[in-house]
Amino acid sequence: MPKPLKDEINPLSIGTLASAITQVHPGFAETEFVAAAAHGLNPLELKQRVAHVAAGLARFLPQPFPQAADVLRRAAARTALDLWSGWPANNYVADHGLHHPDEALHTLAALTSHASAEFAIRAFLTAHPDRTLTQMHTWAASSDVHLRRLASEGSRPRLPWATRVPLLADPELTIPLLDRLRNDPEDYVRRSVANHLNDIAHDQPAVAILTGLRWADEGGKHTDTVLRHGLRGLIRRGNLDAFALINARPDIPARITGLRPARNSTPVGQPLTFSFDLHLNPRQAARERLILHYALTPALSDADSPRLHFLSQSAPQAPLRRSIERSHPTQSLRPGDYRLTILANGTPHAHAPCTITG
The missing domain is CATH 2.60.40.10 (Immunoglobulins)
Structure with missing residues (x-):
């Protein structure tokens, strides 16, 4: 039986993050941080563990936030973190960087290739919507596949496990991101686009259908695949317009x-x-x-x-x-x-x- 995901946040993952920070900031109290962040983990669930380790970072990273952000960026550039060691760093940025959005977004960009910042970015979409959406459009044009995916995934209206962002109830704000990314060369990005479209279809099926019709008219080598995955929720609900969009005619003989x-x-x-x-x-x-x-x-x-x-x-x-x-x-x-x-x-x-x- 596989171990629970929460157990991936453990003294080993905490030690990996601590070692990465120490390499670029020798004054970091590595041993004390690991002991504090690992203490009391056992009864906590996954996201509670992430928050607990992030709170430990807040105690031991240098202050003010721009200094801590610089340390995290340099650590991410120096060490290959993974989801479990990097996720708490993203949480720290979301919890403590809201008054420094430029520094914070720059730091999330550095961390997201190790551990996707799709959850952390939600705090900035709420607190700084215009600034963050502008940044996501820049990321959507990046040569970095992880940044392109973050632009789509982080702005999903119904991102699983994530905090809901009222702003994202208006799909017209994020459809331009999907327009740019729907024919991305990487399947990793295109699947995020399809999942994003499926989120929109859950709440506003007419908008999803109209978007799909426009994409079908504009063409593109990946359009059919993205629509089949992106309209899957409407297909399960028997939406005949969705069937027609994926070339499955309702009047099939x-x-x-x-x-x-x-x-x-x-x-x-x-x-x-x-x-x-x-x-x-x-x-x-x-x-x-x-x-x-x-x-x-x-x-x-x-x-x-x-x-x-x-x-x-x-x-x-x-x-x-x-x-x-x-x-x-x-x-x-x-x-x-x-x-x-x-x-x-x-x-x-x-x-x-x-x-x-x-």
Whole structure:
């Protein structure tokens, strides 16, 4: 069993950071810092540990902040830190650098190639929105892949684990960053762009669709891949505009026959197994994308947008007819009657009743 991520913040990672600082600032009380930062770690969770080590830095780094920032920049240039040794340094900058935004942003730029500053930058987007967005546009044009990714990742509206920034509820502020980065040569950056677009789609689907339409019209060798990943949330919600944008036409000429659960009723906790036959015509099989999903909804539900579960995606030259069998876990379902639906490119093509028993 893998160890918890929180255990990556430990005396060894703290020692790595301390050694890096000592190499460029011999007056740093390395032994005392490691002892103080490692004390009391055990009961703390991951982000609490990061904050605890950052508080230790505040006690032992030189003051005022610009001096401490200079030390951290020189340490990052001298030593190959990693996520676990560098993350607390980013936290320190976010906690103590807000009154010195130029120094702080310069320091986050130096640290982000070791440990992404995507969380720390949020404090500056809140406190200094114009200054920070201007800097992120500069980073988006950088030759450094880590800075380009930071411009997209740090400004995501729904960045996991991160503090929400009210400013980022307006996607028009960050879409220009995505415009610049969506065809970046590095997949590392493009995946961040796609995740950012998916965040926008969660709250403002119409904006995401309009952005996708513009990108599709403008073209680019990576546009299709970015849109497929960036619109995945809308795809799961059955948004037909999203299907059309990834060349999965809702009116795809496919037929589904023989949809049938493996048994009339399935006890909670046992998989609901079902099968069906898919029929394609030669034109579709050779040229068009077909994405199959299924939905399982209570029989009396009138939900317009049930959650879709992925089944398969047909590549060109797929077989013209094939049988498909899948199972759905039932542990979280309540006993009752359900409706099983197979959808092709977001459009329902076949239905079958099924029953879950207690």
